[in-house]
Amino acid sequence: MHNIDGAARLLELQSIMYNIRLLRQLRWFGGHHRLMASQHKRPQLLGSVPSDQLEQLKSNYFARRQELSGDEWQSVRHSLIEGYKHINDHNVDAVILGVCSGPQQLSLAKNYVDYLRSTGAGPNAATLGRLLRVYNAAYHTRPLSEAEQREILQICDSLQAAHETLDATSCEQVIHGLVATTEHWQRALPLLEMMKVTSTPSVSAYSALAEKAFGQSDQAEEAWRLLEEMTLARKQPRCEVYLALLNRLAQEPAATSSLRVELERLLQFLERHNILVSKKVAQRLLQLGQQLPQQLRVTASRLGPLGKCQECRQHLQPVAISDEEFRQLSECFLEKVLIREDVFQKSTPEEVLRFKQYVEKTAPYDCVIDGLNVAYSTGAKKAPQQLAKLLATVVRHFKERHKRVLVLGREHMRKWSKSAMHYVQNNASLFLTNNLSHDDPFLLYATIRSGQETDFFSRDLMRTHAFLLGAELKPIFRRWQQEHQFSLVTQTQTGKIIVKEPIRHRLSVHQAEGGSWHVPYCDVYTPNPTDSFDVPEHWLCLILNT
Numbered sequence: 001m002h003n004i005d006g007a008a009r010l011l012e013l014q015s016i017m018y019n020i021r022l023l024r025q026l027r028w029f030g031g032h033h034r035l036m037a038s039q040h041k042r043p044q045l046l047g048s049v050p051s052d053q054l055e056q057l058k059s060n061y062f063a064r065r066q067e068l069s070g071d072e073w074q075s076v077r078h079s080l081i082e083g084y085k086h087i088n089d090h091n092v093d094a095v096i097l098g099v100c101s102g103p104q105q106l107s108l109a110k111n112y113v114d115y116l117r118s119t120g121a122g123p124n125a126a127t128l129g130r131l132l133r134v135y136n137a138a139y140h141t142r143p144l145s146e147a148e149q150r151e152i153l154q155i156c157d158s159l160q161a162a163h164e165t166l167d168a169t170s171c172e173q174v175i176h177g178l179v180a181t182t183e184h185w186q187r188a189l190p191l192l193e194m195m196k197v198t199s200t201p202s203v204s205a206y207s208a209l210a211e212k213a214f215g216q217s218d219q220a221e222e223a224w225r226l227l228e229e230m231t232l233a234r235k236q237p238r239c240e241v242y243l244a245l246l247n248r249l250a251q252e253p254a255a256t257s258s259l260r261v262e263l264e265r266l267l268q269f270l271e272r273h274n275i276l277v278s279k280k281v282a283q284r285l286l287q288l289g290q291q292l293p294q295q296l297r298v299t300a301s302r303l304g305p306l307g308k309c310q311e312c313r314q315h316l317q318p319v320a321i322s323d324e325e326f327r328q329l330s331e332c333f334l335e336k337v338l339i340r341e342d343v344f345q346k347s348t349p350e351e352v353l354r355f356k357q358y359v360e361k362t363a364p365y366d367c368v369i370d371g372l373n374v375a376y377s378t379g380a381k382k383a384p385q386q387l388a389k390l391l392a393t394v395v396r397h398f399k400e401r402h403k404r405v406l407v408l409g410r411e412h413m414r415k416w417s418k419s420a421m422h423y424v425q426n427n428a429s430l431f432l433t434n435n436l437s438h439d440d441p442f443l444l445y446a447t448i449r450s451g452q453e454t455d456f457f458s459r460d461l462m463r464t465h466a467f468l469l470g471a472e473l474k475p476i477f478r479r480w481q482q483e484h485q486f487s488l489v490t491q492t493q494t495g496k497i498i499v500k501e502p503i504r505h506r507l508s509v510h511q512a513e514g515g516s517w518h519v520p521y522c523d524v525y526t527p528n529p530t531d532s533f534d535v536p537e538h539w540l541c542l543i544l545n546t
Contacts, residue, residue, distance in 0.1 A: 010291050026334035062100055067111035070118060093123060097130035103137040110151075123152030125162065128155050129173030129494050132180075136208075139180035141241075149181045156187075166191070168199045175205050179212040189222075203527050206230035207238040207284065217252075220262070224269075231273045232471055239525045242281045243267065250288055259295055267517050267542075269507040276476060276529055282521040282540055294545065301518075301541040311541040314512040316505040319483045325476045326452045332473055351433060355442055361431045364450040367398050367486070369428070370443050370458040373407035377459055379490040388413075388420035393497055394457065394488065399427045406431065406450075408442050440465060447484065455484045455502070461531045482507065482533045503533055517542040 002031050068076070080087045080095065087095055093116060100109045109131055118125045123131070135152050140355065145151075149242035151517035155172050160166065166174065171191040178188040188209060195201040206226055223245070234526055245266060249259050270277065282300075289298030302309035321329070374386035374394050389409070398405050413421065413432060424430060433442060440460055447456040462481060466474050482502060489498040511517050520536035522529075 002141075019434050062105060062108060066107045068108070068115075070115055071111060073115045076326065090124075091126075093127040094130050097127055097134065101130070101134055101137060103134075104140040106134050106138040106148075109134040112462075115404070125159055125170060128159060131155065131172055131486065132173045132177030136176040136180045144180055149184075152177045152181055153184060163542055165197065166194060168195045170203055171195045172205045176208055179208045185212050200233055200235075201230075203230070203235045203238065206235055210237060210241045211244040214241065215248055217248065220245075220392045224265070226267065231275075234467070236275070236525075236527050236529060239278045239280045244275060246281075246284045246288055250291055259292065263296065263542075265542060267509055267511070267519070270519070272475060274478060274508045276508070276536065277519065277521045278525040279521055279523050279538070280525070282519070282538070285519070285540060289542070296545060297543045299541050301539045302537075303535065303539060307503075309512070309516070309518060309539070309541055310513060312516045312543070314513070314516055316518055317510050317512060319479050319504060319506050321452075321476055321479050321483075323452070326480065329469075329473060329476055329480060330448050332469060333445060347378045347433065347438065355431060355433070356445075358429075358431050359406075359446050359449055363446070364404070365406045365429070365446070365454055366403035367407045368443055368447045368450065368454065368456045369394060369398075370439050370456070370460070371407045371413065371424075371430075372439060373458045373460060376415075376487060378491055383418070384415065385417040388416035388424075389495075390491060390497075392420040392423045393491070393495065394499075395424050395428050397497060397499060398457075405429070406446055408433070408439055409444070410439075456484055457488075459487045463531055466531075478531075479506075485533070503535060507533060507535060515543065517544070 072528045076096065077092050080092050081089065093112075096112055097109055100112065113123050113127065113131055113343050116127070132152065132155060135144065135148065138148075156177050159170060159174055163170070171194050175188040175191050178191075179185045192201050192205060192209060195205060206229070210223045210226040210230070213219040213226065223241075226239065230237060245262065249262055252258060269275075286298050286300065289296050299311050301309050303316070304310055306315065369391075371391050378390065391409075395405055395407065407424055407428045407430050409430065409432050411432050411434055431442075433439070440458075440462060443456055443458060444462070444465060446456050462477075466481070468475050469477050483504060485502055487500045489500050491497050506518075507520065509517065517540075519540040519542055521538050521540065522536065523538075
């Protein structure tokens, strides 16, 4: 029996040595990682690790292991420090916990921290922060025991006791630890405010707290407050936030009226902030409809021609804004977008005044064209003659449709092909700003000032200008932009241009006249969704029964 145990131990040690050699062969750390809790930059612990090598390391060394001996951990640390010039005594602990970060590896991660304590050195703040992340990962797969929650609180208490004010990274780690507890998660709310001292709270921190709040039957208002705050900070909530709300609604008694109220609030929130949910959220809505057929009907759908839902046969709402909304947009645009310090840094009050006078004299127009944007649409390195010919071709496109056109450009365009620019001048109004001016504010001002029927031609998505208008006017501006923006797709070898025309129906969550809600969704969550006006391929048709 003794010989059998010895042989097994020998095989295990041989396996460990093989994996240590494997570690030496993997070259996967590309940059120095600063991990001290007193630093304010968020470290990218494993950001430069190729995913295939990271998975190989996890699979070959840490998979199916619940603990390692002290000698084994010492060998792992020594091998990493000696084998990789960017790993040192300061960051090796966080690197190891970054690799042991899966929900099934909590025991192994705790075992490593226990090893560090046994050496007398103890884990540093960054290492404890990484451990809190592993607790959080485990929490998302199973309820944590009372002992595990006490361990979390002990770590959080030690981190907060050591620093009167935590840096943003440490705040985020503690937040992820506290939300994994049953009764102490609200201690994390002040940490969100502490993060604002040095940075804007991250999507991860906001989403973790909102998800936890939605999971509590009496904390919905706190969750909605967090959602509004993060979207105003241009942070896109993660899928888990919406799933937490839907899961809670699914668990409530069917007789309650909160389902309709909360679902309508969610849909209105998505509509107001123009949020495209992921397929994961869409599937949960479909499941909710199957679970509660008396209260709502949810079906997958597609759009037919002109935005007609193939399920309920209703047309999606027109994207056009009302006369009153257009009036508000017109009044606010000059103050919040055109007359700003950064505009005057690239222009002058005199030029702005000259432009306004020119618009008053020559408006209204049917279309305002960003001349430089159009010319560079197929490449900025082309000869001036080609740039001018492309601009003239776009002007001709609208002229043939009997449209009155204003072209905005820069003074240096006077040196372009004389024949092409002569055509532009003869068939459109032409206003040239100085060579450093921002074109977009002038373009948008002329379009808005010219009236609600005027369109504009540019490939620019106008994100900055939409943001500057504020939370109330941004969605109005975006709908106006969608209805009125033309852009160049390409120019064929024969010189013909392909023009992308505006989509006239809504592309975001909204309620049709018949009462059904239409919810577009994308395949996967992205923290930085595109602002383009492409028609989503996938839709849900959702009807809330009264």
